[in-house]
Amino acid sequence: MAKIVASSPGKGILHGEHAVVYGKSAVAMSVDLRTRTTVEPINKNVVELHLPDLQTSSEWFIEDIMRIPVTSNEEIEDAVKVSEALKHLQTVLNVQVPCCTDAKQQSIYAFLFLYIEISRKYRGGNFPSVKVTVTSELPMGAGLGSSAAFAVSLSAAFLAFYGKLDKKTPLSQENLDEISRFAFQAEIIIHGKPSGIDNSICTYGGALIFQAGKIKEFLPEVPPLKILLVNTRIPRNTRDLVASVRQRFDTCPAVIQPVLDAIDAISRQSWQLLKEMSNTNSLQKFIPLLKVKFQENILHLLKESLEQAELEIFEAELGCNG
Ligand SMILES: Nc1ncnc2c1ncn2[C@@H]1O[C@H](COP(=O)(O)OP(=O)(O)O)[C@@H](O)[C@H]1O
Numbered sequence: 147m148a149k150i151v152a153s154s155p156g157k158g159i160l161h162g163e164h165a166v167v168y169g170k171s172a173v174a175m176s177v178d179l180r181t182r183t184t185v186e187p188i189n190k191n192v193v194e195l196h197l198p199d200l201q202t203s204s205e206w207f208i209e210d211i212m213r214i215p216v217t218s219n220e221e222i223e224d225a226v227k228v229s230e231a232l233k234h235l236q237t238v239l240n241v242q243v244p245c246c247t248d249a250k251q252q253s254i255y256a257f258l259f260l261y262i263e264i265s266r267k268y269r270g271g272n273f274p275s276v277k278v279t280v281t282s283e284l285p286m287g288a289g290l291g292s293s294a295a296f297a298v299s300l301s302a303a304f305l306a307f308y309g310k311l312d313k314k315t316p317l318s319q320e321n322l323d324e325i326s327r328f329a330f331q332a333e334i335i336i337h338g339k340p341s342g343i344d345n346s347i348c349t350y351g352g353a354l355i356f357q358a359g360k361i362k363e364f365l366p367e368v369p370p371l372k373i374l375l376v377n378t379r380i381p382r383n384t385r386d387l388v389a390s391v392r393q394r395f396d397t398c399p400a401v402i403q404p405v406l407d408a409i410d411a412i413s414r415q416s417w418q419l420l421k422e423m424s425n426t427n428s429l430q431k432f433i434p435l436l437k438v439k440f441q442e443n444i445l446h447l448l449k450e451s452l453e454q455a456e457l458e459i460f461e462a463e464l465g466c467n468g
């Protein structure tokens with residue numbers, strides 16, 4: 147088998163981040179900062195993983211990998227399959243299940259999951275000796291989908307290594323769907339409960355509106371907008387953020403639900419504008435309309451609203467306690 151290089155773009159969510167986890171609409175566009183995975187055969191009875199961005203390298207004996215029990219068939223729910231696979235990995239490789247915020251463990255488990263599942267599906271458990279290297283232009287933990295790009299590029303690289311991707315671009319719908327499904331499962335390991343928007347936009351590219359686990363509409367060509375992305379360099383971990391939003395939502399659904407509904411409306415209206423923009427050469431008249439949508443979204447930014455909700459709870463508690 148020959149050396150393979152596969153890459154995935156990053157993404158930006160224009161509207162609907164977090165709300166999309168609650169079944170609301172979100173609009174995302176791909177960003178041309180890429181994560182690249184190289185898979186090359188080696189003459190050693192091991193699988194090697196090199197993650198220079200995390201300054202870490204690991205290797206596992208193929209004979210140990212072969213002892214890992216097979217997970218249930220494809221028809222079970224993705225989260226159940228992933229949790230079963232993680233238990234098997236833990237038992238056989240004698241390592242802890244990923245600690246929720248440990249970047250290296252999250253990446254290593256996502257990698258092992260994909261290597262094992264894709265090899266089992268297409269090589270019947272005949273695990274190849276390979277050296278795998280993943281590098282990225284995307285900053286990690288900056289909301290640009292580095293984890294999804296990691297998962298998508300790995301899935302695509304393994305499928306290509308096994309000759310399972312068409313030798314033409316763009317890839318077929320079937321190929322893309324399979325890459326996205328594997329990447330979603332790996333994202334469960336990194337994120338916990340992903341909505342599925344990140345693996346979708348990083349797989350299919352372009353721009354899309356996503357809701358309730360599905361791509362509702364897709365634009366292969368993004369209108370030529372100039373969008374300024376600012377990296378605040380404030381470290382954040384998506385798994386933790388999603389969990390904290392969930393906790394806040396559960397504490398005060400009556401306050402948070404209307405915020406999510408408002409974000410949903412903003413996402414849908416913005417998508418309408420983007421669609422109209424992709425059908426015209428006169429973009430200028432749309433800019434002020436899009437700007438209003440961004441301003442409205444900022445007003446509804448979940449974090450602000452949630453903090454507001456927390457304040458209300460605090461006030462209520464103060465009231466109760468005199
Ligand atoms: N280049 C990379 N090499 C190794 N792991 C990566 C790489 N890019 C992303 N990851 C994994 O993805 C995680 C970041 O995911 P997340 O917190 O969702 O942030 P982001 O918003 O960038 O997707 C990292 O902690 C790491 O586990």
Ligand SMILES: C[C@@](O)(CCOP(=O)(O)O)CC(=O)O
Pocket residue numbers: 162163164165166167288289290291292293294337339340341342343344384388
């Ligand atoms: C916060 C969320 O809406 C997007 C997460 O994006 P990122 O991994 O932070 O780039 C979570 C999700 O959609 O699963």
